[in-house]
Amino acid sequence: MNWFNKAWNQRDNKKQLPKKGKANYDSKLADKDIKYCPTCRVCWEWSYQSSKLYVERYKDFVGYGKIKQVCTMCIAKKGEEKNEQG
Numbered sequence: 001m002n003w004f005n006k007a008w009n010q011r012d013n014k015k016q017l018p019k020k021g022k023a024n025y026d027s028k029l030a031d032k033d034i035k036y037c038p039t040c041r042v043c044w045e046w047s048y049q050s051s052k053l054y055v056e057r058y059k060d061f062v063g064y065g066k067i068k069q070v071c072t073m074c075i076a077k078k079g080e081e082k083n084e085q086g
């Protein structure tokens with residue numbers, strides 16, 4: 001009956017595959033990856049959508065305790081100003 005035990009064990013192992021939990025929006029907002037832009041005073045983070053990297057911005061989100069980092073939009077603005085000044 002060894003073949004039976006083997007098949008039974010394999011069936012049992014397959015059953016115990018870990019399920020991935022749903023991403024919670026609230027817990028996402030508490031993520032450490034969220035940064036706070038002191039220039040435009042908006043919280044933001046890198047996000048993926050359809051394997052494309054973009055910046056997600058959270059208006060009216062408290063930036064207290066967040067990592068201060070100028071967002072890409074402000075960096076782009078600065079670059080434009082620099083170009084104008086030469």
Ligand SMILES: [Zn+2]
Nearest residue numbers: 037040071074
């Ligand atoms: Zn900004």
